[in-house]
Amino acid sequence: MSAATPAAPRTLRRDARANRERILAAARDAFAEHGMEAGMDDIARRAGVGVGTIYRRFPTKEALAEAILEDKLAAVGAMIDRALGADDPDGGLRRFLGELARHQAEDRSGAAALASCARPDAGASPGELALRERLGELLRRAHDAGAVRPDVRLGDLMALLWGLGRVAAVTADTAPRYADRYTALIMDALAPGAAALPGRPLTAAQITAGSRAAMTTAAGIRPRPPRAAAARS
Amino acid sequence: MSAATPAAPRTLRRDARANRERILAAARDAFAEHGMEAGMDDIARRAGVGVGTIYRRFPTKEALAEAILEDKLAAVGAMIDRALGADDPDGGLRRFLGELARHQAEDRSGAAALASCARPDAGASPGELALRERLGELLRRAHDAGAVRPDVRLGDLMALLWGLGRVAAVTADTAPRYADRYTALIMDALAPGAAALPGRPLTAAQITAGSRAAMTTAAGIRPRPPRAAAARS
DNA sequence: GGCGAATCGGAACCACTGTTCCGGATGTCT
DNA sequence: AGACATCCGGAACAGTGGTTCCGATTCGCC
Numbered sequence A, B: 001m002s003a004a005t006p007a008a009p010r011t012l013r014r015d016a017r018a019n020r021e022r023i024l025a026a027a028r029d030a031f032a033e034h035g036m037e038a039g040m041d042d043i044a045r046r047a048g049v050g051v052g053t054i055y056r057r058f059p060t061k062e063a064l065a066e067a068i069l070e071d072k073l074a075a076v077g078a079m080i081d082r083a084l085g086a087d088d089p090d091g092g093l094r095r096f097l098g099e100l101a102r103h104q105a106e107d108r109s110g111a112a113a114l115a116s117c118a119r120p121d122a123g124a125s126p127g128e129l130a131l132r133e134r135l136g137e138l139l140r141r142a143h144d145a146g147a148v149r150p151d152v153r154l155g156d157l158m159a160l161l162w163g164l165g166r167v168a169a170v171t172a173d174t175a176p177r178y179a180d181r182y183t184a185l186i187m188d189a190l191a192p193g194a195a196a197l198p199g200r201p202l203t204a205a206q207i208t209a210g211s212r213a214a215m216t217t218a219a220g221i222r223p224r225p226p227r228a229a230a231a232r233s
Numbered sequence C: 001g002g003c004g005a006a007t008c009g010g011a012a013c014c015a016c017t018g019t020t021c022c023g024g025a026t027g028t029c030t
Numbered sequence D: 001a002g003a004c005a006t007c008c009g010g011a012a013c014a015g016t017g018g019t020t021c022c023g024a025t026t027c028g029c030c
Helices: A014-037 A041-046 A049-057 A061-085 A089-106 A126-144 A154-171 A178-190 A202-216 B014-037 B040-047 B049-055 B061-085 B089-105 B126-144 B154-171 B178-189 B204-215
Strands: none
Touching: A014 A041, A014 A049, A014 A061, A041 A049, A061 A089, A061 A126, A061 B049, A126 A154, A126 A202, A154 A178, A154 A202, A154 B049, A154 B154, A154 B178, A154 B204, A178 B154, A178 B178, A202 B154, B014 B040, B014 B049, B040 B049, B049 B126, B061 B089, B061 B126, B061 B154, B089 B126, B089 B154, B089 B178, B126 B154, B126 B204, B154 B178, B154 B204
């Protein structure tokens, strides 16, 4: 409020910036390896930094995970873009699914376990929405090309992705290539010619809620851990 | 060793037996609601019992969860049996998938989140193996009837189940009926006529490993928390 | 080279939760 | 009824891991 407030320096000190990068890289590795279970101590050790240094940049572990989730979303976005660039819509979709499966297999946090960061109260993040939109575009082209049955909606595709993510994660250690076979299997579910699907497709809100749940290991989202907020009486 | 050892009484005292039942019921509810996150205090409170009483019967939380997992496996086994009793193999399989989806939707622990109890070192439990065998029988009949494409093997069906479990869990809160639509979608993947699946099907060992991973929330199986063993110097 | 502010490191803190312990209450058997 | 083993409750304990704090250090600038 006060006019004297100098406003935090826009640029970090050189060492601070370097450390920030190292922390991000370490966190990426640690989360990929152990999922959200990775401890702050572990991350700090990997980064060659003290825990305090992490907390100087990221107020909370959740925030750190969230920062990385953005990267993940961007990576998936890039996959979709590559698929959109493909000539045949069917092959593009298939390649995207395969790529996603591989990505999730080698990254224990892959869009999934990661992000307990997703707060159950917040709506979909902009990155999430953008991603979903691009996926919708991919589906639309596949529809237009007649490569995918018309009764399959975006929500159905998302659901298939959630399942694929689980299968990829579950088989990653012992059958790393299985995800490709599974991808082929679910692609066949998309083939035209089958009877129309029963029930209603997911609404946008339901997709958002599902994404959030899918990202939140299913283990248990606490409404809001009062830790960081509590104390300080 | 000593001949004087009276050997623990084969029958529990009446109140003990009653409490054991109440504990089991409370744990079932608690796990269904919160998954493995449910606290021992919470379970004890629901059962109207002290935590100590739980530990008198179950040496560890894991053991308690394991006891309940048996029930779950039995329940799924019963579903398969009902499906095996159906006239048409296709409808039986579909009905089983639907029933399983519904079951997993309303039970947050459902075969999934539950059992962190599954020890990563142990092989498949007898109940698990029996279940898998019955599922294999269901699949065989569907094959014989020409209702399911022949290149779909047991491992593929299991993978579909893992995915279905995730989708059911993820949509349970906001779109409880969606699992039925999803079931129809993956049933279409099983329809005959598609090109043969690429890659290799899962081996029995891979299925076992996958089941274990699927049951273990993916969150993180600690090799073996040294808690119960440690201390006591 | 020297000064002040930003930054670093990591020990201490604290809430959380599974587990243990034991005095007192309760069945069961004679 | 009386005696004894079994059982119960729940406070206390202990491992864990996220978060905070503050003296020491380093960077950027004059």
